[in-house]
Amino acid sequence: xxxxxxxxxxxxxxxxxxxxxxxxxxxxxxxxxxxxxxxxxxxxxxxxxxxxxxxxxxxxxxxxxxxxxxxxxxxxxxxxxxxxxxxxxxxxxxxxxxxxxxxxxxxxxxxxxxxxxxxxxxxxxxxxxxxxxxxxxxxxxxxxxxxxxxxxxxxxxxxxxxxxxxxxxxxxxxxxxxxxxxxxxxxxxxxxxxxxxxxxxxxxxxxxxxxxxxxxxxxxxxxxxxxxxxxxxxxxxxxxxxxxxxxxxxxxxxxxxxxxxxxxxxxxxxxxxxxxxxxxxxxxxxxxxxxxxxxxxxxxxxxxxxxxxxxxxxxxxxxxxxxxxxxxxxxxxxxxxxxxxxxxxxxxxxxxxxxxxxxxxxxxxxxxxxxxxxx
Amino acid sequence: xxxxxxxxxxxxxxxxxxxxxxxxxxxxxxxxxxxxxxxxxxxxxxxxxxxxxxxxxxxxxxxxxxxxxxxxxxxxxxxxxxxxxxxxxxxxxxxxxxxxxxxxxxxxxxxxxxxxxxxxxxxxxxxxxxxxxxxxxxxxxxxxxxxxxxxxxxxxxxxxxxxxxxxxxxxxxxxxxxxxxxxxxxxxxxxxxxxxxxxxxxxxxxxxxxxxxxxxxxxxxxxxxxxxxxxxxxxxxxxxxxxxxxxxxxxxxxxxxxxxxxxxxxxxxxxxxxxxxxxxxxxxxxxxxxxxxxxxx
Numbered sequence: 299x300x301x302x303x304x305x306x307x308x309x310x311x312x313x314x315x316x317x318x319x320x321x322x323x324x325x326x327x328x329x330x331x332x333x334x335x336x337x338x339x340x341x342x343x344x345x346x347x348x349x350x351x352x353x354x355x356x357x358x359x360x361x362x363x364x365x366x367x368x369x370x371x372x373x374x375x376x377x378x379x380x381x382x383x384x385x386x387x388x389x390x391x392x393x394x395x396x397x398x399x400x401x402x403x404x405x406x407x408x409x410x411x412x413x414x415x416x417x418x419x420x421x422x423x424x425x426x427x428x429x430x431x432x433x434x435x436x437x438x439x440x441x442x443x444x445x446x447x448x449x450x451x452x453x454x455x456x457x458x459x460x461x462x463x464x465x466x467x468x469x470x471x472x473x474x475x476x477x478x479x480x481x482x483x484x485x486x487x488x489x490x491x492x493x494x495x496x497x498x499x500x501x502x503x504x505x506x507x508x509x510x511x512x513x514x515x516x517x518x519x520x521x522x523x524x525x526x527x528x529x530x531x532x533x534x535x536x537x538x539x540x541x542x543x544x545x546x547x548x549x550x551x552x553x554x555x556x557x558x559x560x561x562x563x564x565x566x567x568x569x570x571x572x573x574x575x576x577x578x579x580x581x582x583x584x585x586x587x588x589x590x591x592x593x594x595x596x597x598x599x600x601x602x603x604x605x606x607x608x609x610x611x612x613x614x615x616x617x618x619x620x621x622x623x624x625x626x627x628x629x630x631x632x633x634x635x636x637x638x639x640x641x642x643x644x645x646x647x648x649x650x651x652x653x654x655x656x657x658x659x660x661x662x663x664x665x666x667x668x669x670x671x672x673x
Numbered sequence: 674x675x676x677x678x679x680x681x682x683x684x685x686x687x688x689x690x691x692x693x694x695x696x697x698x699x700x701x702x703x704x705x706x707x708x709x710x711x712x713x714x715x716x717x718x719x720x721x722x723x724x725x726x727x728x729x730x731x732x733x734x735x736x737x738x739x740x741x742x743x744x745x746x747x748x749x750x751x752x753x754x755x756x757x758x759x760x761x762x763x764x765x766x767x768x769x770x771x772x773x774x775x776x777x778x779x780x781x782x783x784x785x786x787x788x789x790x791x792x793x794x795x796x797x798x799x800x801x802x803x804x805x806x807x808x809x810x811x812x813x814x815x816x817x818x819x820x821x822x823x824x825x826x827x828x829x830x831x832x833x834x835x836x837x838x839x840x841x842x843x844x845x846x847x848x849x850x851x852x853x854x855x856x857x858x859x860x861x862x863x864x865x866x867x868x869x870x871x872x873x874x875x876x877x878x879x880x881x882x883x884x885x886x887x888x889x890x891x892x893x894x895x896x897x898x899x900x901x902x903x904x905x906x907x908x909x910x911x912x913x914x915x916x917x918x919x920x921x922x923x924x925x926x927x928x929x930x931x932x933x934x935x936x937x938x939x940x941x942x943x944x945x946x947x948x949x950x951x952x953x954x955x956x957x958x959x960x961x962x963x964x965x966x967x968x969x970x
Contacts (some may be wrong), residue, residue, distance in 0.1 A: 424949070431953055436704070440710065440903040444901075444945045448942045520837050614778065615777065617777025622766070625767075628808055
């Protein structure tokens, strides 16, 4: 639809400009909320790739969110301490010596590597075990849900290592910056915004790429895909891994904004709430998922402070409405998203490089070149 | 570790398994039939618990428990039928969406229970004839747990009899084996779906009565059992009573026996790991009614 594209790009530009101007428009409290929810939107955007495009519903994204969050929180805990001190909860529970996996996170570089590597590694292993044996659909959803339950229970029970039910909180320094200063808050907000925008475009590129096409193929017809000589498993594993990476980064950013990570943020219930962000926003639209994460979380913030008892009814209704009335989410209201039309496949910049794409396609295929005329 | 302790843990395993059977049987049957998982199943357990509480407050006395069981069975069954007609049947083509929609239902039911009965939950007093226990060769077997075990076995036998000897059971088996062919032969598959869903909910209602006997009924009581019940369904295979029973026994015993060595949370992790490893060897579960692997996924 050539007429809708400029409108959408214009709207996107306005939103981006507003987001950049936000530190000067919003109160510090609201800015902190916006930063938090932008951080959460990374998880939702990952779910677009995994669930919308891959057809894999993971009810365990909280696990990866938690791995990222705990990794950075452990580093922050240690950063506040002197050389031979232990984190406060370890002192209370009588731990004498720092465990080695805590020791490692003293280094900021290792902490960042942990955020970027551990969750994708875990996801890759689980994905490999599951998809290799063609376990998908409802089975996968329920197993990942059990994973979220086991993870949260484990965190609560290992109180001397993880801070238990209260999680990790009360830290002040990140890479030498004081987290309580307003300037750090603004810097953190911009870091989050940049990562969110990068994820948005990165995922759009990935979805429009050949990989995205094969991922959709594995969703819509794994058997046909196999008959054509492709193994669907690697595509699903990679989608799951990328989703986990985004969730992990999302968790780390959220922890920085919120100043706390706890089992209550990573268990079964929060994990399935992550899915509703993508569902409300639009499971096939990356930008929709971003909007959905912001919308649902702002709604949660406003409704649960004003009418705490009504929030669960509202959330429950959102789940029902999102799948019955609005299966394409908010994004579906604004017309179908067409990132994959002929001649644009595999190249999100093709619309700016029409001629090259046209040449390439007309050289390899007999597609009528006049299709490009409307674009 | 002495033999008595070990037998005690084994008995615990069986009694936990009987709870899982009651919770998972309905799930497994409707999953086999419609490929749909009802996330609100745990809240149907909760509903059964609250219905039992109300019934036993209305009919105190030694036989109140049986009134409660009938009450919970019927109430949960009617609710299940309503849920199937109003929501689940509309979404059967999209199993993952059903998962989310029924999760929404479960959130609403939890909050409704909180508003109606309070967040702290209600307790049911087990009738006096369930107190005490049986002493077998130095081993104390609480009557309450024996009663639960017997109820679970009774439900299993009843279900098996319905499926094996009644006409509706025949139709259920037909639809379970091949839905399009059954529909082509004139079976009203929609009605069969609804019947199985309602029956599964009714059994979960009975499970709720059992929960009420074991501890207080809280708005979140269903959540604590349901994730394990899902694992039982996955492990058991599609829509097989025998598979579900075996899976419930396996998971019950693993949970109980691993608690000898590790704490509850590690037992949970071990159970999950076991299920994942088991699926590496038998992705179709313990017993698969269908074996057409290409249809799966």
